[in-house]
Amino acid sequence: MKNKFKIYLKDCSGLEEIESSSVDAVITDPPYGISFQNNRWDKALPDRKIWADCLRVLKPGSFVLVFSSVRLLHRLMADIEDTGFIIKDILFWAFLNGMPKSRNVALEIDAESGIESKVIGKYSYVQGYKKGGADSYKNQGEKLKYEPVSGSGKKYKGAGLGIKPAYEPIIMVQKPMETKLTVAQNVIKFGTGALNIDATRIPYARGEKKVGHNPHPGGRVTSNILRTDEFGDGYDKFFLVPKVRQHTEEYNYHPTIKPVDLMLHLTKLITFENHLVLDPFMGTGSTGLACIDLNRGFIGYENDPGYFKIAKKRFKEKS
Numbered sequence: 001m002k003n004k005f006k007i008y009l010k011d012c013s014g015l016e017e018i019e020s021s022s023v024d025a026v027i028t029d030p031p032y033g034i035s036f037q038n039n040r041w042d043k044a045l046p047d048r049k050i051w052a053d054c055l056r057v058l059k060p061g062s063f064v065l066v067f068s069s070v071r072l073l074h075r076l077m078a079d080i081e082d083t084g085f086i087i088k089d090i091l092f093w094a095f096l097n098g099m100p101k102s103r104n105v106a107l108e109i110d111a112e113s114g115i116e117s118k119v120i121g122k123y124s125y126v127q128g129y130k131k132g133g134a135d136s137y138k139n140q141g142e143k144l145k146y147e148p149v150s151g152s153g154k155k156y157k158g159a160g161l162g163i164k165p166a167y168e169p170i171i172m173v174q175k176p177m178e179t180k181l182t183v184a185q186n187v188i189k190f191g192t193g194a195l196n197i198d199a200t201r202i203p204y205a206r207g208e209k210k211v212g213h214n215p216h217p218g219g220r221v222t223s224n225i226l227r228t229d230e231f232g233d234g235y236d237k238f239f240l241v242p243k244v245r246q247h248t249e250e251y252n253y254h255p256t257i258k259p260v261d262l263m264l265h266l267t268k269l270i271t272f273e274n275h276l277v278l279d280p281f282m283g284t285g286s287t288g289l290a291c292i293d294l295n296r297g298f299i300g301y302e303n304d305p306g307y308f309k310i311a312k313k314r315f316k317e318k319s
């Protein structure tokens, strides 16, 4: 491997191992601060100082992509912007298989009124995946179906608490260019400051009618919507990347693994060949795997020994 490849089992705060202005991009999936599946490491957003550390180690004009939850997007963006980054865009990774985290308010009203809701049948369900493989379910069977009985319960039949999530935001920011440099001067001096548009073009569909413009042979410019499923207009206008399940690799039990194909697309978009990418919250190393495939250098931090071990195994299998 000719590019730098270094991973650290430690807290990322400070990024002390990294020289100032030496990194070309940050691509990271940090804790969302929503206690996802009660994971200890997801209880709070990262300490905002990490964004100042990233600013220090990045070259002027470098781009950064940070995954976020919808709920705390505003706080994370403010943390990153307050540090000195310029907000450039929000990419939407859209999917059709999100689970609404709702509750049956009418049945809760029955319970609140001390009245038992009426059983009206059963339904089959499947939930979660077993360690043994993606198709073996941890939890499946039948559950009872209820209907509200109390007056207020009937009035609020169908009331809930949440709609179906259908996208995950990815914040795109940029470290300001060096003072008084134009974009061209910054790119010449540091190799950073521009997006790699041609590397991420979406090929035109065969037979697609292109009216009123001169099509680029590589396809259309990639958009800020990425998706897991067809949107149904018949043409491939967006980058398509399915979600991955926990335990797709038998040994990988990380609950929030990002698809390597998605990381490949994002890495292509904000870097060029031989660039050095930093992921301060690497988990099981999906960003690093993309970097190996694309001839990019990589520095990763992970403070959980279990996830770190899995990342090491994935890197070893790839190289």
Ligand SMILES: C[S@@+](CC[C@H](N)C(=O)[O-])C[C@H]1O[C@@H](n2cnc3c(N)ncnc32)[C@H](O)[C@@H]1O
Pocket: 010, 011, 012, 013, 029, 030, 031, 032, 041, 254, 256, 257, 258, 259, 280, 281, 282, 283, 284, 285, 286, 287, 301, 302, 303, 304, 307
């Ligand atoms: C959302 S997960 C990243 C998952 C990753 N995208 C993957 O595909 O495996 C965030 C990771 O950051 C780690 N983490 C949280 N705080 C950290 C810190 N201060 N320093 C280093 N790692 C940290 C957590 O243990 C967790 O594995």
